[in-house]
Amino acid sequence: MAKQKASRPATKTAVKKRSGAKAAARSSARKAVKPKARIVAPKKPARPRQRIAISHHREEDFKADGLRAYAKYRDLGIADATHGLAQAHVIRLQGLCNPAEVSKLHFHDVEFQMVYVLKGWVKTYMDGQGETLMKEGSAWTQPPKIKHMILDYSDDVELLEVILPAEFKTVELKA
Numbered sequence: 001m002a003k004q005k006a007s008r009p010a011t012k013t014a015v016k017k018r019s020g021a022k023a024a025a026r027s028s029a030r031k032a033v034k035p036k037a038r039i040v041a042p043k044k045p046a047r048p049r050q051r052i053a054i055s056h057h058r059e060e061d062f063k064a065d066g067l068r069a070y071a072k073y074r075d076l077g078i079a080d081a082t083h084g085l086a087q088a089h090v091i092r093l094q095g096l097c098n099p100a101e102v103s104k105l106h107f108h109d110v111e112f113q114m115v116y117v118l119k120g121w122v123k124t125y126m127d128g129q130g131e132t133l134m135k136e137g138s139a140w141t142q143p144p145k146i147k148h149m150i151l152d153y154s155d156d157v158e159l160l161e162v163i164l165p166a167e168f169k170t171v172e173l174k175a
Contacts, residue, residue, distance in 0.1 A: 053081035062092060067170060070094050070101055079166035087166035090118065091159045097152045105149045105173045112164040113142040120157030125149050147173060 055061075055076040066073035072092045079087040093102075105125075116139040123133050124140075127147035134140065142148060 047085065048083045050083070050085070051081045053077035062090075064094075066091070068093075068102075070098070078162075082166070084166040086112075086162060086164045088160065088162045091161055093122070093150070093153045093157045093159075096155060097150075099151070102150050102153075105147055107145045107147050107171055107173070108142070108163070109169040109171065110144055110163050110165070112144075112162070114162045115140055115142070116160040118158040118160055120154035122153040122157050122159065123151040125151055 053076065055074075057074075061074045062072040063074070064072050066089070070093060072094060074090040074092075076088040076090070115134075117134050117136050119136055121133060121135045123131060125131050125148060126140075126142065131151060132140075
């Protein structure tokens with residue numbers, strides 16, 4: 001029995017020595033492999049908190065101070081409420097369509113643009129789509145920088161337009 005007791009600790013010691021050697025080898029192997037650099041995406045600056053925007057219909061809110069001289073715009077207060085994230089307005093195209101003034105090929109440098117016909121009709125041209133007649137209840141999106149123009153419209157047309165961001169550049173092109 002004494003021999004068995006003496007041999008057991010020797011066996012345990014040998015196992016410990018081997019496992020200790022393996023652990024040392026693993027430890028030095030870990031040290032040799034350099035950890036990969038972590039790529040951290042830059043944080044987007046926090047946007048100011050949006051607020052509620054309520055706009056009730058008033059005729060006096062239609063102004064001829066927008067992008068086109070032949071249109072009146074009713075700002076819906078979205079640009080102020082979203083700190084420039086988006087804008088929305090109701091557009092009334094004025095008088096009979098004058099193709100020389102209206103039908104100018106252009107694009108807007110925007111991220112998103114959607115138009116909904118509230119009243120009347122408008123005939124548009126969009127690059128890749130061609131001519132399309134949009135009637136009351138029609139809606140469409142215009143991908144960023146798509147070339148387009150208005151070809152004709154009814155004398156009572158009203159459009160709802162939503163654009164992101166609120167401030168953008170319009171570029172007129174030669175047809």
